[in-house]
Amino acid sequence: MTTSSRRGDTDPTGPRGTAPTPATLTAPALLRTAAELDALPRPAGAERAVVMTMGALHEGHATLIRAAREAAGPDGQVVVTVFVNPLQFGEAADLDRYPRTLDADLETAAAAGADAVFAPGVDEVYPGGEPQVRIAAGPMGERLEGAWRPGHFDGMLTVVAKLLHLTRPDEAFYGQKDAQQLALIARMVRDLNFGVRITGVPTVRDADGLALSSRNRFLSPQERHTALALPRALFAARDRLAAQQALHERAKATAPGGDDRAAGLNRLGEARAAADAQAVALARPNGAPAAVRATARAILDEAATRGKHPLVLDYLALVDPADFTEIPDDRESGEAVLAVAARVGETRLIDNIPLTFGALS
Ligand SMILES: Nc1ncnc2c1ncn2[C@@H]1O[C@H](COP(=O)(O)OP(=O)(O)OP(=O)(O)O)[C@@H](O)[C@H]1O
Ligand SMILES: CC(C)(CO)[C@@H](O)C(=O)[O-]
Ligand code: BAL
Numbered sequence: 244m245t246t247s248s249r250r251g252d253t254d255p256t257g258p259r260g261t262a263p264t265p266a267t268l269t270a271p272a273l274l275r276t277a278a279e280l281d282a283l284p285r286p287a288g289a290e291r292a293v294v295m296t297m298g299a300l301h302e303g304h305a306t307l308i309r310a311a312r313e314a315a316g317p318d319g320q321v322v323v324t325v326f327v328n329p330l331q332f333g334e335a336a337d338l339d340r341y342p343r344t345l346d347a348d349l350e351t352a353a354a355a356g357a358d359a360v361f362a363p364g365v366d367e368v369y370p371g372g373e374p375q376v377r378i379a380a381g382p383m384g385e386r387l388e389g390a391w392r393p394g395h396f397d398g399m400l401t402v403v404a405k406l407l408h409l410t411r412p413d414e415a416f417y418g419q420k421d422a423q424q425l426a427l428i429a430r431m432v433r434d435l436n437f438g439v440r441i442t443g444v445p446t447v448r449d450a451d452g453l454a455l456s457s458r459n460r461f462l463s464p465q466e467r468h469t470a471l472a473l474p475r476a477l478f479a480a481r482d483r484l485a486a487q488q489a490l491h492e493r494a495k496a497t498a499p500g501g502d503d504r505a506a507g508l509n510r511l512g513e514a515r516a517a518a519d520a521q522a523v524a525l526a527r528p529n530g531a532p533a534a535v536r537a538t539a540r541a542i543l544d545e546a547a548t549r550g551k552h553p554l555v556l557d558y559l560a561l562v563d564p565a566d567f568t569e570i571p572d573d574r575e576s577g578e579a580v581l582a583v584a585a586r587v588g589e590t591r592l593i594d595n596i597p598l599t600f601g602a603l604s
Contacts, residue, residue, distance in 0.1 A: 271323070271352050272359040277409055280322075280361050289318035293412035295403065298325040298362075299342035299457035300351040303447040307416045310444050312356030314414055323352045324406050325362040330373070330398030342457055361410065368405060377401040380427055386567045387582055388423050388593065391557050399424060400431050407437055414440040420447075420454050422580050422595045423567055446594070448474065454594045461590040465552045470587045472546030472554050476539035477596040480581055483538040484598055487531050531600055532561055532570045535581060543585070557584040557591070564597070576601030 274280045285291060292311035296304050304323075311321045325348055332338040345362060352360050377397050380389065384396035407415065417425045429441045446454050452474035453459060453467065462470055539559055546554035561570045564580045582595040 269353070270349060271357040273349060274359055274361045275363060276367055277363070280359075280409055283320075283322070283359055286315075286318055286320040289320070290315050290413035291320045291322060291411070293322045293324065293406075293410045293415045294357075295324045295326075295406055295415065295417070296348075297327045297341065297457065298348050299344050299460075300325075300348045301455045301457065303418060303420065303455040305351055305355040306447045307418060307444050308352060308355035308357050310442070311414070311416045314416075314442070320359070321357045322359045322361055322410050322412070323357045324410065325360055326368060326402065326406070328368075328398060328402040329365060330369075330377075330401055331392075331395050332398075333392050333395065340461075342460065361406075368402065374401060378404050378431060381430075383423070383430065383567050384427055386423070387558055387560055387562070388584065391584060396424070396427055400427060403428055404431065404435075404437075407432075407439055412439055414442055416442050416444055418447075419443045419445050419597070420456070420594070422564065422582060422597075426564060426567065452478065454592075456592060458590055458592065462587060463552075466587045466590065469546055469549050469552045469554050470585075470590075470592055472542055473583055473585060473592060473594040476542040476559070476583060477581055477594060479542055480535045480539040481596055481598060484531055484535050484600070487534060488600075488602065530572065532574050532579075533572050535598065536561055539581060539583070543583070552587060555586045557586065559583045561598075570600075574600055 272283065274283065292315040294304070294307045294311050296307075308321060308323060312319075315321050325345065327338070327341050327343065329338055332341075348362075349360055378400035380396035380400050383389075384400075389396050415428075417428055419425060425441070425443050429443075431437070432439055432441050448454050449459075451471055453471060454474065459467070459470075536559065543554060543556050543559060547556060559582075560567075561579055561581050562568060563570060564578050567580075567582075570579050577600055579598045579600060580595050581598055582593070584591065584593045586592075
């Protein structure tokens with residue numbers, strides 16, 4: 244039988260020897276059933292914020308919880324859900340080996356400022372077995388991750404819908420690391436009038452650049468070295484775009500008249516100055532999407548040739564964050580997401596970076 248429990252005070256030094264903070268002094272309530280969650284009083288005159296996770300909490304999750312705490316304020320309430328959702332897994336092996344670390348998760352949640360952790364069992368979330376009626380993610384859910392993990396986003400949205408109904412938050416927080424998931428949740432909430440604010444939180448990375456992920460623990464040191472090609476590719480592409488855009492800005496500032504100026508200089512016999520003026524005039528942002536893709540691709544291709552621990556690329560795509568369709572090569576302005584998914588050994592990783600075309604960053 245499972246019961247609602249409010250665990251005693253944690254070690255005052257906090258988890259992993261961190262300095263004590265007010266949040267570490269009180270452990271969150273551990274709620275195992277929907278009935279226990281229903282019995283959790285709502286904060287009076289303040290908001291409830293929710294962070295949904297599959298557990299094995301790391302600093303990325305802690306950042307989401309801190310953001311929720313900050314938004315809810317001292318009088319508000321932060322609920323963290325921990326549930327490994329079978330509906331969104333393709334291979335049973337991936338589901339079976341997914342890490343489950345509830346005791347450590349409660350400490351991490353406490354230190355980050357959670358008031359309650361809702362960690363139901365599979366039977367509690369799906370009392371009638373696999374649900375007959377599900378959320379369909381639609382066309383956006385069939386692109387990128389959806390193409391590689393058929394049914395994944397339907398399963399993800401179905402459990403997110405259920406968890407939103409169960410926890411009834413004012414605001415819910417999700418990581419930009421799972422950019423397509425975040426976009427789909429925002430879309431579902433808008434299309435189906437869920438009446439909750441959805442907030443994205445930027446990706447948290449390790450010092451070496453790798454995006455934090457529960458699945459990183461499966462990487463051997465050599466595999467991790469290969470996996471670093473993901474952030475390196477994304478950051479190189481971002482830098483390439485910034486350089487191209489800086490050159491374009493310089494062109495606008497230094498070459499009024501562009502090609503006309505080059506022609507005039509040519510007539511005067513100033514061949515070198517004419518060539519410079521023309522080069523500057525040509526430094527337009529046109530072709531930036533192709534340059535961004537090529538820059539990232541070169542780094543990923545190199546990692547794919549690594550002897551013992553090669554990277555196997557599933558996709559690299561430059562997409563519109565609104566619907567995850569490919570950005571056309573002649574795009575000169577607007578928001579984009581450069582997204583990548585790859586396998587290293589048995590571990591599949593995803594990462595992405597937001598980019599803005601047509602602006603100096
Ligand atoms: N590095 C990160 N930075 C910011 N948010 C993150 C990060 N990693 C995960 N999140 C967010 O935390 C929430 C829960 O994610 P989840 O429990 O699946 O963790 P995960 O580390 O992404 O695990 P995995 O990649 O193995 O599925 C999601 O909203 C996810 O986007
Ligand atoms: C949103 C989510 C908790 C649904 O299971 C999961 O996909 C995750 O952890 O990103
Ligand atoms: N972090 C996304 C959840 C999943 O991989 O299933």
